Amino acid sequence: MAGRRVIVVGAGIAGLSAAHRLATDHPDVDLTVLEAANAAGGRIRTSPFAGLPVDEAADAFLVRVPWALDLCRELDLADELVTPSARAASVWLDGTLRPLPTPNVLGVPLDPAGVASGTLPASDLERLAGDGRPDTPIPDGDPTVGQVVRACVGDAVFERLVDALLGGVNAGRADDLSCTVMAPQLLAAARHPDGLLAALRAAQQQADPSAPVFNTHPAGMGHLVDTLATRLGDRLRLRTPVTGIGRTGAGWLVGTDNGVEVADAVVLAVPAHVAGDLLTPVDAEAADLLAAIPHASVVLATFAYRRDNFAAPGDQSGFLVPRHAGLLMTACSFAGSKWAHLDDGDRCLLRVSAGRIDDDRHLSIDRDGLQRALARDLATTVGIEQPPAAVRLSPWPRSLPQFASGHLDRMATVDERLAEAAPGLAVAGAFRHGVGIPACIRSGAEAAAAVA
Numbered sequence: 001m002a003g004r005r006v007i008v009v010g011a012g013i014a015g016l017s018a019a020h021r022l023a024t025d026h027p028d029v030d031l032t033v034l035e036a037a038n039a040a041g042g043r044i045r046t047s048p049f050a051g052l053p054v055d056e057a058a059d060a061f062l063v064r065v066p067w068a069l070d071l072c073r074e075l076d077l078a079d080e081l082v083t084p085s086a087r088a089a090s091v092w093l094d095g096t097l098r099p100l101p102t103p104n105v106l107g108v109p110l111d112p113a114g115v116a117s118g119t120l121p122a123s124d125l126e127r128l129a130g131d132g133r134p135d136t137p138i139p140d141g142d143p144t145v146g147q148v149v150r151a152c153v154g155d156a157v158f159e160r161l162v163d164a165l166l167g168g169v170n171a172g173r174a175d176d177l178s179c180t181v182m183a184p185q186l187l188a189a190a191r192h193p194d195g196l197l198a199a200l201r202a203a204q205q206q207a208d209p210s211a212p213v214f215n216t217h218p219a220g221m222g223h224l225v226d227t228l229a230t231r232l233g234d235r236l237r238l239r240t241p242v243t244g245i246g247r248t249g250a251g252w253l254v255g256t257d258n259g260v261e262v263a264d265a266v267v268l269a270v271p272a273h274v275a276g277d278l279l280t281p282v283d284a285e286a287a288d289l290l291a292a293i294p295h296a297s298v299v300l301a302t303f304a305y306r307r308d309n310f311a312a313p314g315d316q317s318g319f320l321v322p323r324h325a326g327l328l329m330t331a332c333s334f335a336g337s338k339w340a341h342l343d344d345g346d347r348c349l350l351r352v353s354a355g356r357i358d359d360d361r362h363l364s365i366d367r368d369g370l371q372r373a374l375a376r377d378l379a380t381t382v383g384i385e386q387p388p389a390a391v392r393l394s395p396w397p398r399s400l401p402q403f404a405s406g407h408l409d410r411m412a413t414v415d416e417r418l419a420e421a422a423p424g425l426a427v428a429g430a431f432r433h434g435v436g437i438p439a440c441i442r443s444g445a446e447a448a449a450a451v452a
Helices: 013-025 067-074 122-128 145-153 155-170 184-190 196-206 222-235 272-279 284-291 367-382 407-421 437-451
Strands: 005-009 030-034 046-049 052-055 088-093 096-099 242-248 251-256 259-263 265-268 295-306 316-320 329-334 347-354 390-401 425-427
Touching: 005 013, 005 251, 005 259, 013 030, 013 067, 013 222, 013 265, 013 437, 030 222, 030 259, 046 222, 052 347, 067 222, 067 437, 088 155, 122 145, 122 155, 145 155, 145 184, 145 196, 155 316, 184 196, 242 272, 251 265, 265 272, 265 437, 272 284, 284 407, 295 367, 329 367, 347 367, 367 390, 407 425, 425 437
Parallel strands: 005 030, 005 265, 088 316, 265 425
Antiparallel strands: 046 052, 088 096, 242 251, 251 259, 295 347, 295 390, 316 329, 329 347
């Protein structure tokens, strides 16, 4: 790649990861990263709140998949990472908080004895004592999470536990979400001849129960972004929106407000609908596939309460709210209990989310009204009656892509179209493998390898 010029469009975690891979593995490449916003990071943002570094979106990453942890090791950040202080969580069911069953895998209980009274009907508890073989055939190919879980352990487990967890993470309807993308371990277990529950129990016996599930940095996940941006130096150009791309015999043309850049290869690390707009003149089929990916809009509200008004349980990380509960909020994280570095002893920090693919009520409420509505939900669920000492609202419109059945096949078609019509161009982002930080880092690394 010596002497080649590569432009990465977008400096979210996917674009920064692509740029880091190119700069590290191909130091001779002439690399430029163009970002429209005033700062790098995209939907990873840490900012001061109540005197503490509190994330405005993702506050951690999964450890059981390698990409984020490996990157932190490469950046000499691994020794600084911390794990949650509290690991227990609850779910709001029938007007009360009930503990999530232990053990569970993505909300599927592995032992009926670990399910709190009132969480599930007796018939479903009886079924959980079995092996989890499906009572209806699971479709071939890429079934939805709902099709897999309902068939193997019943509707109540799915609607009261699994959809609350997986649907909450993705702000989606787990009945519509690809099991291959969202819960591949459940799909593999469901297709095991011994049954879903038997396969999950066998895997659980091999796992270390003390192993961390999540990591974060005590300065917030923005520290990972800052570290990557600092390494890029002046190769990262902020406040430079890309207005169009095209191809000539000289290579790729990348239009900006400041003129046209010429490159040998381009990585589009932008949201799917933005990539679709830019790709329309290049390949309409790939553009349409990307533009058709639906996205949920969410908001994350951070509340600070005085300790004498509310003190979260020290052993609880937070709770989930199923879609049938009738509340605006979808989840609440007890940030100070979850993370020791966010416990200052005087205030209790809560991170409350709202918004789903089929619930956009928060978009029609002004900021004051939204704050009041979520505070009412906190009064309902955890009994906080006093006003907060501070509130921060972080809206994230069109932020969470939805992965319908067959998503990976559609992404393969996009790659095939671009390989034919746009050699030297790759796309990366949360719409590829999942919304988590590791999945985005993976997509950036794969895009870097593709253009290399």
